[in-house]
Amino acid sequence: MGRTDRRAVLQGMGSLAALGLGGSAGWARDRARQTGRKLGYAVVGLGYYATQQIMPQFRNCEFAKLTALVSGTPEKLARYGAEYDIPRTHRYDYQSYDRMSANPDIDIVYVVLPNAMHAEYTVRAAQAGKHVLCEKPMATSSAECRMMIAACREAGKKLMIGYRSRFEPYNRLAIDLARSGHVGPSRVITAQHGFPISPDQWRLDRDMAGGGSLMDIGIYSLNAARYLTGEEPTYISAVESTDRSDPRFREVEDRIDWEMLFPSGVLASCVSSYSSPHNAYRVTGTQGWIDLEPATQYSGQAMRVSKGGTIEPRSPVEPGKNQFVGQLDHLAECVVTEREPIVPGEEGLRDLVAIEAIYRSAREGRRVAVAAV
Amino acid sequence: MGRTDRRAVLQGMGSLAALGLGGSAGWARDRARQTGRKLGYAVVGLGYYATQQIMPQFRNCEFAKLTALVSGTPEKLARYGAEYDIPRTHRYDYQSYDRMSANPDIDIVYVVLPNAMHAEYTVRAAQAGKHVLCEKPMATSSAECRMMIAACREAGKKLMIGYRSRFEPYNRLAIDLARSGHVGPSRVITAQHGFPISPDQWRLDRDMAGGGSLMDIGIYSLNAARYLTGEEPTYISAVESTDRSDPRFREVEDRIDWEMLFPSGVLASCVSSYSSPHNAYRVTGTQGWIDLEPATQYSGQAMRVSKGGTIEPRSPVEPGKNQFVGQLDHLAECVVTEREPIVPGEEGLRDLVAIEAIYRSAREGRRVAVAAV
Structure with a gap:
């Protein structure tokens, strides 16, 4: 060679x-x-x-x-x-x-x-x-x-x-920084995804979509918490808020927020919405945080890192391939x-298993254990 | 005159x-x-x-x-x-x-x-x-x-x-903007408060403090969600994560995160931590968001408002009295x-009633209704 x-x-x-x-x-x-x-x-x-x-x-x-x-x-x-x-x-x-x-x-x-x-x-x-x-x-x-x-x-x-997002350079950098303990061991993840959805589309049809904002956009909050930790949630506690008089939400949920506990003790606090704009996540460790906003859009990602009392923008060393x-x-x-x-x-399956736990928790008003896949 | x-x-x-x-x-x-x-x-x-x-x-x-x-x-x-x-x-x-x-x-x-x-x-x-x-x-x-x-x-x-914080000019502006619908009717509130606590102080003594991070710093997330909506929570769903082998947390909780549903349908997703730094909140309406970070520190508050596709810093018109x-x-x-x-x-009482509901929800693993005061 x-x-x-x-x-x-x-x-x-x-x-x-x-x-x-x-x-x-x-x-x-x-x-x-x-x-x-x-x-x-x-x-x-x-x-x-x-x-x-x-x-x-x-x-x-x-x-x-x-x-x-x-x-x-x-x-x-x-x-x-x-x-x-x-x-x-x-x-x-x-x-x-x-x-x-x-x-x-x-x-x-x-x-x-x-x-x-x-x-x-x-x-x-x-x-x-x-x-x-x-x-x-x-x-x-x-x-x-x-x-x-x-x-x-x-x-x-x-x-x-x-x-x-797993091929998007800022998200890859966030994974590297979070998992390598750049701001100390991770303690809390917050992730929000949502947009005000327009009426009359298949995403609002339960038979076609299988659910509302969680299936479509909230899944980014869920998946991010999983890839930022590299862990699977132990249990989930969720709350839904949907105005059923809004014609968009006759069949599917608008907002559903949930907490997820991971085996390392990380708590993830996640937001999913079909009536308000969100596209961000943050991993907070013992010494600071890594913040992506926008986090998972088609383009335009931006990262800020807080460490040692200063907040600074950060970019991947190489731009890398488009996601x-x-x-x-x-x-x-x-x-x-x-x-x-x-x-x-199996990655898609794990999200669906968690999604089913989120829906069940919101429906039954109790914490739900997530089955191992 | x-x-x-x-x-x-x-x-x-x-x-x-x-x-x-x-x-x-x-x-x-x-x-x-x-x-x-x-x-x-x-x-x-x-x-x-x-x-x-x-x-x-x-x-x-x-x-x-x-x-x-x-x-x-x-x-x-x-x-x-x-x-x-x-x-x-x-x-x-x-x-x-x-x-x-x-x-x-x-x-x-x-x-x-x-x-x-x-x-x-x-x-x-x-x-x-x-x-x-x-x-x-x-x-x-x-x-x-x-x-x-x-x-x-x-x-x-x-x-x-x-x-x-109710006397702090940025928080007062946030209340005005949120309640007047500056970014549309409020849909989601996220609030995070926490800091890595030093060992050996009364805050870690259950008898003196009455609880852990929630009593001391998480209460800011709770109170902010209440003053930003002007409403009282209907029910609460909470999850705790505490490493009991950490000598700081023998008696009180480290992290406790919770969801709160308000009568208008607003969902608040709140974080409280004694092992990671947080001081921020955001009100997201149908058309954008109002973000404060730092939100409730002794000084240094900063606001950004996202509306119509642009994100801009914002300050109170008058600096106003120190909080x-x-x-x-x-x-x-x-x-x-x-x-x-x-x-x-009565304002303090309402927070304590909600705090008791948060602790109970985390302990019992179920959604807890908040009693009217």
């Missing part, structure tokens, strides 16, 4: 180590690079998130490319098919979906459908012999999550959940290098 | 209106000014807070002066008596305390003792014919609070609790003008 190659491998190791992939991953990334082939993604569900946030990012990917589209709306298939140069043979609807099995240009299916459809289209993708990237929340129940994990395992295919690109590339790399994604199906 | 007098009265009205005293208070303040006499305070308990924070502020007061001292430590009486020019006849210990009844230079007794002593020394002060300003928490139980209120009422004396001065003057004014303080004994 020449001097330049070795440096490239070491850089790759450093970068993957930051993703939590461990030391030998540099070699793996190197191998992925050497294959010279980008893996092909089929994007399923051509709504705002898919078409405006995800699809434009493929052009910046190192290991992933967009090769197919799935939609129930012919006009969308025509429009985005033309825009992204996807041949008619690579455009599917929900009836022809399973015929993707015969298309060798599709390696990975990215499920960006309403929550209630995640399970079915993940299972069908696995059965069609494709790896799956599925948006969060992984499904509308932990039972569905288990079914999805089993289906992918049976098919010998990888399953990853779209926790993009959408990082996510798309990660699963492609994992497929090529035969590694598990850092956010596999 | 001349033009200048009228202007002075109107200014007084504006200033008192901001304290929540209503329109006719300008006349009252004017009358207080005209008496030309400052009311005399006896400070009881010469610890750090009394000697370093409160006593130096009398020199800036308009209606209050320091006329007597009470301490069990003769050296302290000698030292501070000399420093503040308090004659020997106006220095008391806990045996001679009741003889203050014969001293016409004492109008108000300010109880700055450990929590467990508040009830006894408030009752004895009222029985000695003095008005009382008592530090928060008002007592170690709601039963004690009721006794204190009854004793002062029976003696025909005023009772005020030392909620200094300690405002508090000392307020009770003196109330005595002269025969008005009720904005933070009477």
Whole structure:
């Protein structure tokens, strides 16, 4: 191995180590690079998130490319098919979906459908012999999550959940700082996520969404508390507040806040809202705090660190890949290098188990233990 | 009434209106000014807070002066008596305390003792014919609070609790902005208060303190949620986390976090900690938020307001009186003008009722309704 190659491998190791992939991953990334082939993604569900946030990012990917589209709306298939140069043979609807099995240009299916459809289209993708990237929340129940994990395992295919913040440089830095005790051992986490939701959309339909703000945006508070500690909650205590006379909230909850106790003793105080704007979290240790606001937006993250009596802004040393690109590339790399994604199906399952505990606690007015996964 | 007098009265009205005293208070303040006499305070308990924070502020007061001292430590009486020019006849210990009844230079007794002593020394002060300003928490139980209120009422004396933040200009501005719907109707309040406590002090002694971080510092989160909404909580759900192997926490709790639901539907998510630094609150409405950090420190408050997509710092139009001065003057004014303080004994009682609900919820692992006071 020449001097330049070795440096490239070491850089790759450093970068993957930051993703939590461990030391030998540099070699793996190197191998992925050497294959010279980008893996092909089929994007399923051509709504705002898919078409405006995800699809434009493929052009910046190192290991992933967009090769197919799935939609129930012919006009969308025509429009985005033309825009992204996807041949008619690579455009599917929900009836022809399973015929993707015969298309060798599709390696990975990215499920960006309403929550209630995640399970079915993940299972069908696995059965069609494709790896799956599925948006969060992984499904509308932990039972569905288990079914999805089993289906992918049976098919010998990888399953990853779209926790993009785990690929976002400020969030990665926050994880590093929090877990390394930069402000002392963590004691309290506060996390707030919410926005005033517009009426008339599937997110307000219980059958489609599986729940309200918690399923859609509060899950960021939950997931952040879990990735900032690296622990699973022991028990949860939640309170809901929903104005049922507001036409948006006939079927799903507006606000739901909860406390989570972690095995190390960390207490997380989390907010989820469909009627007020929130996007922030803070890890407070014995000696100070690490604050991200905005924390999990598509862009614009900012960090402040309070330590030794001074508050200072902080940025990642390297800007790093855009979170959408990082996510798309990660699963492609994992497929090529035969590694598990850092956010596999089990990660989605753990959030759903906690979400079910949060709902149950709010409903029953008591503390609820969280089952181990 | 001349033009200048009228202007002075109107200014007084504006200033008192901001304290929540209503329109006719300008006349009252004017009358207080005209008496030309400052009311005399006896400070009881010469610890750090009394000697370093409160006593130096009398020199800036308009209606209050320091006329007597009470301490069990003769050296302290000698030292501070000399420093503040308090004659020997106006220095008391806990045996001679009741003889203050014969001293016409004492109008108000300010109880700055450990929590467990508040009830006894408030009752004895009222029985000695003095008005009382008592530090928060008002007592170690709601039963004690009721006794204190009854004793002062029976003696025909005023009772005020030392909620200094209600006299602090940034907090007053936050109340105005939140309650007037500056960022839309309030939906979520988050409030965090805490500090890493040093070992070996009365605050860690359950008999003296009545509890841990919640009694001492978490009460600021509780009180803020109440004054920012102007409402009383309906029910409370709390979780505690204390490392009992930490020698500081053999008797009292470290962290206790809780959710509070208010009648308007506002959810408050509150943090209290004796092992990590926190001093902030935020009111989030449908259109933005009002953030104070630091929120309730002795000084240095800072506000940011997020509205219409921009975040901007904000300050009170007038700097206003220092919170300690405002508090000392307020009770003196109330005595002269025969008005009720904005933070009477009932305010302290309501906090204690909520504190008892928080402890009970954490202990029993269930949501607890808060009794109306």
